[in-house]
Amino acid sequence: DGGITQSPKYLFRKEGQNVTLSCEQNLNHDAMYWYRQDPGQGLRLIYYSQIVNDFQKGDIAEGYSVSREKKESFPLTVTSAQKNPTAFYLCASSIDRGTGDQPQHFGDGTRLSIL
């Protein structure tokens, strides 16, 4: 079965700690995305990547970092500089033809909380 796997499902961060959220896809999609969702809110784009070894900042990139060393993987690091990291993080992927007409496929998210 093709899809996107996010891990862990729940994650707790201590003060001053960096944590990394995993996102793996086996859909052979070029584009991958990270979103943050706060309670009762929509999704805000953190970072996205259209191709291996390239990524772009989204609307709320401060305090986050990513890498895209493999097509299948797009890990997100929440750094200690992110002062309000408590949120639901969603990873997505899509075929990206730059036309905006491809659906995004989502993982089931990681819920990050502060200890």
Place this chain on the structure above:
Amino acid sequence: SQQGEEDPQALSIQEGENATMNCSYKTSINNLQWYRQNSGRGLVHLILIRSNEREKHSGRLRVTLDTSKKSSSLLITASRAADTASYFCATDAVVVQGAQKLVFGQGTRLTINP
């Protein structure tokens, strides 16, 4: 600010009734998509409508698009308890470094009462 704004923010109806959700946006688009999110899960793509289309159907879903009013609606007919979820519209109006990216609204929380 969000490109797409859903209305209402929350909707509660009886099973079997129809549910209508609206989405308004501010700038020109090429496509608009609707997604569903069950509690604590990721989003699931429902339907995409292009700017040159006025209406699209998929099973019990009907989506309309009025580009002159910059608005779209999602109608779910004969609702079921399993339709309880949040529904989001997403537009492709924002162009970043040559790539169009989706911008999501804040969603409508739909509750179907048995």
